[in-house]
Amino acid sequence: MKKLLNLSAPRMRKLAGNMATDKMKLFTSIGLSDQKAKETLKNDAVSQNLADVIVEAQKGNQDAVFSRTTGNLLYHVGTRMKAQILAHRPTLIQYITEAKIASETQLNAAMDYLLHNPKPPIAIKDFETSCGVGAVVSPEDIERVVEGLIKKYKDQLNEKRYRFNMGLLMGEVRKELPWADFKAVKYEIDMAVLDLLGPKTEQDMKPLPKQKASGGNAKKEAKEKSNKRTEADLDLSNVKITTDGLIGPDGKLKSFLEMAGESQKFHKPGENYKTDGYVITSNTHEILKKHLKETGGQSLNGITYLRYDDTNPEKEEEKFFVGIKDMVEWLGYTPYKITHSSDYFQELYDLAVEMIKRDHAYICHQRSDEIKGYNPPPSPWRNRPISESLTLFEDMKKGKIDEGDATLRMKTTLEDGKQDPVAYRIKFTRHHRSKDAWCIYPTYDYTHCLCDSIENITHSLCTKEFQARRSSYYWLCNVLDLYCPVQWEYGRLALNYTVVSKRKIGKLISEKIVRSWDDPRLFTLTALRRRGFPPEAINMFCGKVGVTMSQVTLDPTMLEACVRDVLNVTAPRAMAVLEPLKVKILNLPSNAPREISVPNFPADEKKGFHKVPFSDVIYIEQNDFRELGVFKIFKFVLFGKDSKDSLVFNRTVSLKEASGKDS
Template sequence: MPPKVSPEVEHLAAFFAQCGLSDQRSLETARSKTAPLAHRLLQLAHADSHSHSLDDKQITLALQIAKDANSLSDDQRLFILDAVRDRRLAKSDQVAAAIKYLGSHPQPIDTDDFNQACGVGFSITPAELDSRVRAYLSDKADEVNKLGWTGFSKVSGLMRQADPLRWVAPLDLKAAAEAVYAELFGSREDAKLKAQAAADQAKKDAKAATAGGSTKASTSAVPLAAESPDDMFAQGWLSRLHKPGENEQKFPERMKEHLEWTKGKVFTRFPPEPNGFLHIGHSKAIAVNFGFAKYHKGHCYLRYDDTNPEAEEQVYFDKILENVRWLGYEPYQVTHSSDHFAELYDLACLLIKKGLAYTSDDTAEEIAAQRGGKDHGPRHESKDRSKPVAQSLAEFADMRAGKYKPGEMVLRMKQDMASSNPTMWDIIAYRVLGKPHHRTGTEWCIYPTYDFTHCLCDSFENISHSLCTTEFIGARTAYEWLCDALEVYKPRQSEYGRLTLEGAITSKRKLLKLVKEGHVNGWDDPRLYTLVALKRRGVPPAAIISFVSNLGVSTSASLVQLQRFEQTVRAHLEMTTPRLNLVLRPLRVTLENLPADFALSVDKPLHPKDPSMGSIQAPFSRELVIDQDDFRAEASRDFFRLAPGATVGLLNAPRPVTYVSHEVDPATGVVTHVVCRYEDETHGGQALPPNFKPKGWIHWVSAPHAVPVREARLFRRLFKSDNPGALGDAYLSDLDPHSLELVRGAVVEPAVWRVVRDSLARARDVVRARQDEAERNGTEAPPSVDGLEVVRFQANRVAYFCLDGDSALREESGEVEGGDLVLNLIANLKEDKLKGK
């Protein structure tokens, strides 16, 4: 049971609630040591006839003043509060600077000097920013020169805390620092290449020096050292691609026209079919096409290949653009193959007039027989191949006019039936579908095929590098044949190996069956490897790009081990997520030697290796909860957590605890309650040696302050085998029935609300920065593509989690103050050796 609330605390809590705090926060504030001072400060603020009511964020800053400015006078505290009320001070670090300033400057206060010291109305020109960054790095020259690029994160993090750079927008400060580093140490990419080369050489030397044992090393179990995503463009297959203007043309004047339009820039495109959701394999295509263009300071289109209205839905269009933006890219233009339907039709007519296309009423079976059939026998030409041009033109016009039903007439290209390449066996250019199109309505009843459309749209958009996966190698001959036949600019198609992830299904047909038959909970079920599912699971988009970059790009397709992907995700989360205590399966613990109203605030960092994340005050009380797995009713030599006779440490708590007794539910035999002694001498604990170190440490949450989690969703691999796609239609029998575990009753420490607020604020800042960049570039401003999954944290000793969209947050005055939490497992802290086995 929570400690009984005294009348004094109840009175203070009611006052803070009237000021606008939530009930829970009012009670926590009323119980704190700074409650009387906070009460007096807010009373003075409301007594001031010139004051207006404070919003929730301003109240938070007022409480900070009460907590941290106890050495100042009431007048000085009110001076700071006035700056909060008129919104000169809007952030916590500004208030901290104000407290520091007033503590060292006598009254009367120079308002201009105060504003400058606290970053009020701060502005800086690019030239001034560059000068200040250089001055700061010059002062730190020894450390900067010693570490080079490897110390950039550390140095830039400290730079963000220095005056006046602390008031500069983080992205602007980072860009300015990177520019100076590039002058000092060369490009970041070159530095990483040198570091990687040195690491590779060290590995070779180590192998050579190792006597005995196998010298064969796995290249797929662990990712390479952290590299820049740009590395895959600076080396390997992509670095050897032609330069703009080097793709040969049958008609040289076309290249002249192309270069006049592109100005010699790289132009690529990402051309998905809007008939399904993108998956992990598409992330490589996105990274390659958008990244290659960006690396070469060019442009990349997002072009929807929307030539099959039977399978296209608006949700696919929306999610494809959202996924591209989620991965961090903004299309140069969003285009559609359907933009060119009229032009494509005219070119089809031109192809007929050139004697290079003909209409045919051959059935699908007859066309297959002409191509050798199932037995790959001799090929022969269609009876319609020698049809007069005028007849084909008339019948093609009739196709457009709707005089034929689907399957009754097609337009075929007249290529080379003697070729060894099947894509040259008079493939179909147009067919009758009789379906309305989402963009053109009923204007068309005939639609061009991919083979006719793709290369011509590449030509229309002046694509310099048509990058695709190796299954299109055979199509390159037909691609180039059609461009030359119509005498248009001919892009150069280049093919790379596709990405296939172990344990993942990427077939749209098989994914659709999983969804429709209820084996998964929608396309965004976190057990899938669609991009919408990975997003919902909380996988950071930067981790996906890093994963693709570390794999590199070559012409070989590969089945990549799942643990390699997960290790990349863990490596990214390790240094980017705060840490909280989450108890999945709570077990009540009472510290019998502490009074019922015992309350202690434990100061602990949000990340022990990154001070810039700040710290939190974790409440510590007589009643705690720990995880059921951290207690055993019988002691054993191989168990170092809580058990009879054991003393264990509580993470970040000042003193350890010692087992006293436990209670068991007589009906189930389950332990329901553990009694311990808090080893603090002032409360009757043992006088442990100063250097005493417990053998085990466990995490905990104060029971009266625990934030309930409605549901924690734990995921394992959906399929038991490594390559379920190879099982054909038997893949459903490979499903793991235990791939989803729903845990109810978990609790997390109250600092989770701080993490929620900070995470959402950072996400909004990133979106605003991208919108500002779009405005500067004169392009479309991307909307927010992030959801609650941006709230990520490491649950100490458990796993990485994110907030699921099923959570229901409660906001007060624009700030999250509580709500209903649903958590998704992102990744375990280390590889589960039994996963999927």
């Protein structure tokens, strides 16, 4: 039998520390800064992959030092390489260390080739051709291509001068000379433009004049002004907020819906009060009839689903799922059911097949970079035969088509003009719930509305940036003859002096400016809970602001005022002196009471009192005392603090709850 290795906790910590030190040394050997190396260490999988890559590149020489270019390329191999081509990692490392692959463009081309040809052995000649190994681009080649482009765009350059988009020239050079040194390309373009236009003039340096708003722009400016007025109207930082009207007949704080007063404004199931774009078809009546039968046709007091959109297997993390559920329950809401989009993968696939059969979707082979941005070229496969799309979609499901080589696109146009959004894409990545059952995954645009329909949702609420997707939401449900919920949008709520964007907070965490999502300096729900904010205060704050389409920015003092209001009716009062200063009352009468009654809740004396001992010796906070005046006399009477609200010599002050009981 093999002897088991039994390590104590201190020994294991020491061993882990040594391993981290070794990895730090490896990471800095390829040119990573100490900060970047420490960040990389936090991801166990990435740091281990990168360490393996560096060790392999060292070839037994632990003191090997790599150039900055080689180090960057090795870093990309360790952090970007897909799992399905890991078997080819030694080949890539060899080409990098031998300087046959010397740029990120070449490395990306090499990994793309391997993704399309993952089975060994590698066809070396094709591989080297695809990633430019041995390709030599001379200065004369660069000069020739740039000269041709300058002639092509000469009129536009003369007209716009240095305001011309030079990135357009760089892009065209990249197409013709993909393996060129782009520092040399940029230098050549700069010299050619300087030769054509001469040095920059004062006119070239001036900022562009602002154009007068007209038509849609005027409307947009008016809307922005309206929003600003809304923000100003909602700035309640100097307004005293009370609990008047916030306590229900049962003596408890009212719910969010009672405070917001918005519940009655939503449509009732089956009514024709719809948001813009809702489509009525010949089947709508029957579909709604079936929906009402299944849901019971309730108008209020319905149920709420908590559904996680887990359609991207590369970005799902269990801690976010747990955190969202935790915060929802902390706010006082218990979902009727917790679901995941992945629960409906089979239904979504079946509906996609039906959509192809109805000629509302097709398989497209354009790459992702070809359909990005505005006005991309139309797909040449839009009108391919239905039977061909069905066969290809089945091949996608079975893993016969490489990642990035095919997508399922819907035949519709979004409000922003984007044509044929993607419904399904290929990702050879293990899903945290469905495991390896699928290698094609639906997009949010495709999944959201269909899951709402499957779950018989009546009110689908989302923030305003999803308004551009409303038309595809309604279109998709109707072309498949499914029950179509109503999508409602509302404006985001922002706060001054803080960051609320998930993307921006994530960057603050990654750059070590804040510790985590619950850092008390943030205004995330977890951070507010850590600071001691009661959930009732969050609900009160949202109820007071209400639901609006406008983007509003409020001052945090309004939220803090809601916290005070909640604590006034929920937190019994207690007293503490953190930095005590002993005070002797010289003229306290001998018959003065030795106990004082203090209300448990200052705003509501009906909730009872508690006794506080009282004598000629009391304690105050040190920072509440300042030595001013000349007489060393100190007596207590009603309302005797100075203008700075501190106790001072030769001034009269009062003891709270004891006023009138002392002389």
